[in-house]
Amino acid sequence: MSIPLVYIDSKNEIGSVSILRELGIDIAHGTLNQSHRVPLNELSFEHCANDSVTIICSTGMIFVDIRDSGDCWLRATLRPGDGALTIPSKIFRRILPGLAGVDNVVLEHSSASAISRFARFSTDADERLNCALPYHSTRELVCELCRDFFAAGWVTGTGGSISIRYGNRIYMTPSGVQKERISPDELFVVDIDGHILSTPGKKSHFTPKLSDCSPLFLHAFKQRNAGAVLHSHAYSCNLVTSLCEGESSFSISHQEMIKGISGHGYFDELVIPIIENTAHEHELANSLGDCISKHPKSCAVLVRRHGMYVWGRTWEEAKRHGECLHYLFDIALNMKRLGLNYKTPPIPVGVSIQNDCNGWERRSDKAGANAGLSKPYKHVVFDIEGTTTPITFVKDVLFPYARKHLAEFLDETAATQRTQNDVAGVRRLAQSEGRHLPGHEDVCEYIQDAFFADRKDTALKELQGHIWEAAYESGAIRSTVFADVPACFSRLVHAGIKISIYSSGSRSAQRLLFQHSDKGDLRGFISCYFDTKIGNKRDVDSYREIALSLGVDSPDQILFVTDILEEALAAKEAGIHSILSSRPGNAQLPSSTFKVITSFDEL
């Protein structure tokens, strides 16, 4: 059963069953149960119905024009015996006689009043919509972008390609043509399943061929609902994959242009996966499809020593993504050329790192390179209180602040879900200890006592973290870190060593502390935060969990720096090396075999 389908705005663009399916329309053998005849002139205006309607042609020939998702009329020609079209309620349609003298149509729908005529556009607007404007504008857009991208070096030497979706039609450049000279009638049109709807005419010297990229394009259209996909053969896309030889992705952070990639901010690490090239482009389709589904956040895939596929929800977004990524690849390549490391955060102003490192290679990005440490660690985990930050800050600033402002904070934020969750968590904690807290005052009193005793229970720490968050954000408090911390962090990160924090304060409190420090925002140096959700700091299992979370081959690739002997012992038992920190204001350390440092310059 085949029903001829054609687009009115461009008669050489046919329709397809998959387009009907996308619109929710069924084609079936038409045996109607409650059929009745309706005069055609009642249905010849654009309308929709409250119900799905099945249409069958009993005599002559009728045209069923269906408005597609690109606001174009898709015309189905129905003759007796051709079967029936079942059109869902919200799809706009009109039915016209295909032959003179045909004046009625057979319909089936659940109730006689189900059809509501609905004039969607004025006759003028409808004419304008259908006078080949979408058809031409999309075709012309593809050609215009081809010229721009040729000038940018993305589609030279007939390489690269562009495809833009308009409604249910996807316009694609053919294979092996000079992209900058292509004309609007030389494009292929395919549906979402890759069926060809329109083939460009043959030329005396050239038979147009659908691009080998088409299956790859379709993955982005189908899996990501892309509006446009660009394939670039730019020099920088190719070279950047060699910069990441042996790696399955390219990553960069701390660049303004990262913001141009949807869903990313300046501090985010942008990761673009890389797949291996194949002899023929169509052989890439499977690995590209897998790669797209494995990296749901990514808007692009690099192909080693070949180029890049990049997409967006609209052609404008795809173009912006393409421009930002090419810029970032250029930056990475040039930074590498200058001996700079494009993967690490900038060194804070005023931090003189070249003077306080012994034999440290400033811009080495070799993982595990020695930053002056006696062993090439991959991770250094720092405690906060008494290690990066004076105990006095926590004891004399943070804790008293939380106690002093507890009641006020609970009052002001009582209506928020977060505070309600925090209070519920505290009540559960009290209940687990056999304490019942009937009123608001009882809750406050319980928390005050717990804060005073510096209890480390997660529920209490969460609430405390939220009080501090408000204080940091309002500028009421600012954290103190020791003067040698930024330089040490920078030195380690630039030597390829990752920095993590393990502290009893909640992870969000830790992040805030390093964000609002008196030495500037240090978050860029820190890869991971661990709090007591992973376990008590004196419990050996906590350190085993941390080693697993950091993904090291062996725990001895981790160094832990703390001021508490019991914590160092627990870490040691888990196979992690420890160093004790002796800072002004810390309690006297009991004697032990651990190395003791008084400044991070000794690391």
Ligand SMILES: [Zn+2]
């Ligand atoms: Zn290619």
